[in-house]
Amino acid sequence: MPLLELRNVTRRFGALTAVDEVSLSVEAGEFFTLLGPSGCGKTTLLRMIAGFDLPDAGAILLDGRDIADTPPEKRPIHTVFQSYALFPHMTVAQNVAFPLKMAGKTPAETAGRVKEALAEVHLEEKGGQYPHELSGGQKQRVALARALVNRPRLLLLDEPLGALDAKLRVEMQIELIELQRDVGITFVFVTHAQPEALALSHRIAVMNAGRIEQLDEPSRLYGFPKNRFVANFIGKCNMLDAAVVDIGPAGLRLAARGLGELAAPAVEGARAGEPGVFAIRPEQVRIQAPDAPPGLENHFTGKVRDFLYVGDVTTYVVELANGTRIEALLANSAPGRARFFDVGEPVRVAWRGDAGVFLRD
């Protein structure tokens, strides 16, 4: 039995359907992420799991039991809020002790558990300080310690890293992974930042307009997006309008509009003549001089339109004959060289016949 199960959960605000027939299940010990742009319904879903909001239809089950009638304070589910929501009039230790006090634990037990919880987030020394004396990262850790101290069945995290700067964010991501592994509590994480979701999660539900577009492991979401939305939202993706020409044993033959034919991996259920879009990641696209031996199955010529040097890699934007722009990633492994091609230079982009994915409309 899954720890948390959502069955056809729907929530409407007036004419807007914020969450539309969402069904999913989260296993015990999992790091599960709800990923989507702002307004996609992920926070509404989280609030319903916490109990601050109720679904208009459908059911939320914890350990197989419907929790619709259980108010937030009675649910064994705690939340880490985006703003941390630390109590400003209490010390760090008093903040962490709060849920234990509410659960009626003895002062002796409370003191011991608070100490352990602060040790888990490396804040042993800060127990006597007030929240306003802490840095953003420290506040974040206090919020985590407070939410985990009496071992909830489920921890909800609402964009908890949103307020941190980029470097601290990466540090906290690593700490979050370690913390989740150490305490073994199921995490449901909400974010709009796809790199964060890919780095942290066991599984991700990509949401858009109140619905789940795709629910999968990070590598499968990235490698095999189901539709245009997921392909666009997770990482960068080149898109070529195409139609199926022929289905062979090795894969598909596609006709890219204005470019010609190309080979693509097989797609289940694809029929000849079917329109769609061919999606390929920039790191799968090679950029070559136009006179170099092709070597790769698919190749088209174009002109360098722009490039973006970011240190480890350079991203080239290549304009093809039909006006489509293709991004290609070139690793800067040769030291001292920022780039290999100039703007306006004719080049060839190429990729393997088993790379990319054809998305049917």
Added chain:
Amino acid sequence: MAQARGERLQRWLVGGPPSAFLVVFFLVPALIMVIASVRYPGEFGGLAPLVPAAPGEEGGLTIENYRVFFSDRIYFEIFLKSFGVAALTTLICLALAYPLALLIARSPKRHRDLMVLLCVLPFASNFLVRVYAWMIMLGPFDLLFSKFAVLAAMVYVHLPFMILPLYTNLEKHDPTLLDAAQDLGASGWARFWRVTFPLSLPGVFAGSALVFIPVLGMFAIPEILGGIGDWLVGNMIKESFLGVRDWPFGSMLSLMLTVCVLAIAGLAAWLARGSVARA
């Protein structure tokens, strides 16, 4: 250099006038009062000359007023009664104002201004008129000239001074804190006592000071609505100046009242220093 001088000039222009106002209209009168309290009363009010006009007349300085104050129990009792009435009024105001302030603070934003306006609307009519209105209201019920009448009017007049600072404080509270408390297992009651109330203490203290101190010096309400036994310090001071025309004695009473208020305010600030600093 020039810039520093410009800044200093600016500071003087901004801070100077209010400071001058306070010196002329607060500090100087307070000093006059201190001096008046150790002089002899003039024949028809005012003060007797420092140098006796004729032999045998009173003149110079005296601590007679203070001797009388500390030797007669009646002054102690009337001070005690005044502080009791002020404390009771403050408590009743707090009990009535807190739920109302909370209600306003948690109402939709578009309704709040109107509700606050309604709270201060009574100020639009004169204070004495409103006190006389209580006379008309209480008369038929035979409640006039009683402790109840005094207390009811005291509470009525000072209630807005409690509501406003409380509302200003409660309105700023972050609602996520209550969500967090609920999420972590706090019932409605626990959320109030452990989050809302402690965070509102600065508002509670501000409102209490704004009610307690004016009630201490109030003489109009006991005079109009109270019986002779309901007189407070304010009535004694007023009577000293306008009734028996003993200015030095009235000055001494005012001064003792000020000293008591400062002592209480100091004690309260000392007790509250932690919670106010944090919230």
